[in-house]
Amino acid sequence: MLAGSVLAFSAYVWLLQSAAVSLVATYAYVNPLVAVMLGWLIVAEPVTMPTIVGGAVVVLGVAVVVGSELPSKTRRPKPERRIWRYVMSTGERIVKANGVELCVESFGDPADPAVLLIHGAGHSLLAWDEDFVGRLVAGGRQVIRYDSRDAGHSTGYPAGSPAYGLGDLVADAAALLDALGITAAHVVGMSQGAAVAQLLALDHADRVASLTLASSTPGGPGHHHPDLPAMSQEIQELFANEPAEPDWSDRAAVIDYLVEAERPSPRAPARSTPTACGRRPSASSSEPPTSPRS
Numbered sequence: 001m002l003a004g005s006v007l008a009f010s011a012y013v014w015l016l017q018s019a020a021v022s023l024v025a026t027y028a029y030v031n032p033l034v035a036v037m038l039g040w041l042i043v044a045e046p047v048t049m050p051t052i053v054g055g056a057v058v059v060l061g062v063a064v065v066v067g068s069e070l071p072s073k074t075r076r077p078k079p080e081r082r083i084w085r086y087v088m089s090t091g092e093r094i095v096k097a098n099g100v101e102l103c104v105e106s107f108g109d110p111a112d113p114a115v116l117l118i119h120g121a122g123h124s125l126l127a128w129d130e131d132f133v134g135r136l137v138a139g140g141r142q143v144i145r146y147d148s149r150d151a152g153h154s155t156g157y158p159a160g161s162p163a164y165g166l167g168d169l170v171a172d173a174a175a176l177l178d179a180l181g182i183t184a185a186h187v188v189g190m191s192q193g194a195a196v197a198q199l200l201a202l203d204h205a206d207r208v209a210s211l212t213l214a215s216s217t218p219g220g221p222g223h224h225h226p227d228l229p230a231m232s233q234e235i236q237e238l239f240a241n242e243p244a245e246p247d248w249s250d251r252a253a254v255i256d257y258l259v260e261a262e263r264p265s266p267r268a269p270a271r272s273t274p275t276a277c278g279r280r281p282s283a284s285s286s287e288p289p290t291s292p293r294s
Contacts, residue, residue: 033059090107094153095179098172098176100149100154101154102146103124104125105146107133107137107142114177114182115186119193120190121148122258123148123151124153128145141186150162166199183207184206185208187208190215243260245257
């Protein structure tokens with residue numbers, strides 16, 4: 001009897017891990033039918049008409065449940081089951097790292113490989129499109145996005161007087177991984193974030209599982225890159241004709257300037273969902289960043 005109980009419980013645990021809960025739960029309805037059949041076969045217990053009708057209803061119900069769970073050639077495939085974890089966001093929280101406060105938000109299962117997203121100068125974590133984040137999480141990744149210094153809710157400084165350099169931003173990224181208990185991450189860098197990512201890979205190679213760069217070059221004098229495409233004429237004109245910088249002490253003028261700077265180009269493809277980006281109020285300063293572009 002003990003051996004049978006152990007075997008049955010082991011099978012039950014395996015089913016919970018291998019099948020949908022709705023399928024496993026059908027045992028609670030099938031068990032009474034099995035008991036009635038064994039009683040009829042072994043001890044000749046009578047089977048009444050209500051018992052037969054009730055058994056038929058149970059069998060029909062179980063068939064409906066099983067049919068809804070099994071794949072069908074005509075039914076559209078369900079989204080990947082892990083997609084639900086996209087909603088598992090930690091929410092924005094402040095993390096102390098490298099002597100400063102960084103606003104960070106994580107998505108997905110912490111047990112999955114980590115992807116660290118680093119955006120350009122003056123851009124908050126909201127600049128990373130949520131659909132993009134969701135696709136990464138659906139692919140089995142834990143995604144971390146954060147506000148660099150002078151962006152969003154992270155530590156800010158008086159306009160035009162940043163008390164840090166690029167090396168400090170690199171140290172911030174490494175310290176953030178430490179604070180989150182992440183040994184190594186797949187690092188994705190955009191614009192200035194790509195510069196930070198490159199230096200992170202050089203200075204902390206053991207912390208970078210892979211490196212993905214966008215809107216970036218190796219940079220530095222003598223670092224020629226003929227194999228990389230040049231900026232498009234449209235982008236060159238955009239940077240060549242930037243409007244004059246506002247009075248950074250005039251909050252309304254700064255907001256207008258930053259919003260205008262982030263408007264899509266007339267020739268850019270339309271987006272069905274606008275992405276929030278740019279600066280939100282900083283945790284330690286209400287001053288604007290030194291530049292809206294990275």
